[in-house]
Structures are given as C-alpha cells and as structure tokens.
Amino acid sequence: MTPRSPKANSVLVQALGSGIRSTGNGLTDLPLLLRKVMEEEAWRAFVTPRGELVEHERFVDFVTTSPTAGLGATVELLRTIVAADEVTLDLLDRALQRPSHVHRDDDQGDVDNIHIRPSGTSKEAGLRRLRKDRPDLHADVLAGRLSTHSAMVKAGFRKRKISVPVSSAEDAAQAIKRNLEPEQVKELARLLAEDD
Template identity: 45%
Template structure:
C-alpha cells in the first residue's frame, strides 16, 4: 500500500460516514460514496485523525463506531445502495467474505435471503455469470435474469374480479398448448 493511499481512503470513509448521517441533499451522495469505498476497498485500511485503522472484514467496518467505521447495521448499508445492482453486488461480495454465519449488531442476517435483489445477484454471480453481467450493465433486471436462468418461475398477476381481463392476461402470457391444458384443468371437477 502506498503512503498516500490510507489517507485518501480515510477521507473517503469519512465522507461516507458524514453522508450517512446527513439528511436530504447529503444523503443522495451516500450511494456513490459507498460504491467507491467498496470498489477501492477503502474500508480495509485507512488513516483517520492520524491513526491507522484496519478491518479484517467488511462487517467489522460496518459495525465499528465512527470514525473507525460506519456505526451502522448491514440493513442500513443495504438501503444506501438505492437498489443500484452494481452497488448491491459489490456490497454482497464484500459481505460474503465476512464469516458465513455472521450476524450483524442487531441480528440481521449477513447472507441475503428470499427473493431480494441481493440474493438474486449472489445466485447469478455463482451459477449464471453471463446473466449476472447483463444485470450489472442494466440490460435486464435481477428478477428477469433469475427467470431466464430457470431459478424462478415466470409469473403474472391475474385480476379475479373481471373474468374477461383474466382471460386476456392468460391468453397473452400462455402458449396455445398451455391454454388448452388450463381449459382442461378448469373443466375437471374440483377435488
């Protein structure tokens, strides 16, 4: 590490910490700063107030009190991503290197779960890297990539209060064979 890098990283970490506590205009800078902190791994080692700070993993940086860290929860930092898939992915990669069973300071799971964008990006990065790259470039959503990869089923919303609208939605989303199968199933006596 060069002599000036820890000081630059310290300034970046400090800017992020200030942006996190700011309201309104200041908070809009937080996603950009978080992205830089993650891309440059500025959280690993930096200098604040003349003292060198080093973190073994990103989680310890997140939960450490300022100025040595963000004094935040993983959930708060996840919200700072603003849903930007690149920032979400960088964050999840950094968190993945933390202890796998780790839980942050208010018992939030570190590993993303369910149908969250973070969970989808993690799965795509591991099992469908080409689709993962398409999500990061903005070509498709994480959900669309999960459907294309076969990790999620394609779904549609069907309004039940208007049968003609339900029929139109199903006609436009099912193949003729799927429609024929649906008609057969609907005509059969209920179990």
C-alpha cells in the first residue's frame, strides 16, 4: 500500500479522535474507522487541525497521547469498541505488539507492553495464538467462517466444553447424549456408577 501524506492522514485521525470523544454519536462507525486508520497506518504521521505535523513510532503512543496529537484514549477503550469486530480486533492486537526493532532489554519495551498484551482466554489472545500457530484457522475466523473459540478448539488449544442443565437428571442426560459419542456416554455412566 502506498503511504498517504500526513495531511491526508489527518482526516482519518481527526474523525477517529472525534468519534471516540463523542458521547454516542457515530460509535457504530468507530470499529471501521479504527480499522482504516490502522490499515493505512494513518496514525504514524498526520497534521493536527492547527497545522502541526505529528509523528508516532508506536501505536500505543498514538492512542494515549492527548488530542489532537493523539486519541487521548486507553487501549482498553479501543478493545471495548472493537470487541465484536474480529478483523479490527486482530489489527489492534498487531498494532499493539512490540515492533520488531524494539528489543526486550530496551528501557521502555517491557514496561509499555505489560498492560497491552492480551492473555488467557480473551478473544484477542486467541486470535494472536491462531495467527502465530494456525494461520489457516486464523483466516477462517477473519472471514467469519469460525468463531475464535471454535477455531481454538479445532486447533486443540482449548478443550471443548458444554453446559449441562442441572434442573433434572433427564435434562442433564439429554445434554450429555447430544454432545458426547455413545462410547463416551457409556464411560461416563460407568464412572458415575462407581462408589467413591
């Protein structure tokens, strides 16, 4: 992609910043706008409304810097805004990762990434793991063919779990029969029949 000029980037950056600071107007457009800012890397260099050139090396600096030189937001706010949009969430995770030229022993490298790295079972952590270890399933998630959780189960990174209603033994049995193979149902019955 051909880099856009800082002046052209300013339109995107100002629209995104304005949308984040608004109290509801245009919130549905924010994930798409954020995606465009990240895809075009408009955040790296743009001109403020006062005509000042602003340049950022790291996306997190762009996010946290006060308006109009940045968004004046938090990483968590952006994650909340894009939580339902897996493509934009994945782009956000990529933008927040340490640039390849930053080393772990740099003064600021680890400190800045402590609060922005996803962990555990978050959707963002799942997308990162799939992107790294199963790009085929990662592509299926971004294309909307699989959920992040389903792809993680399919890859063997998470165990498949089911909900079993406990309102009655019959309801529990039906849920188990729907979700387990017949051999597994027999083994479960055997284990349940064993005396402790």
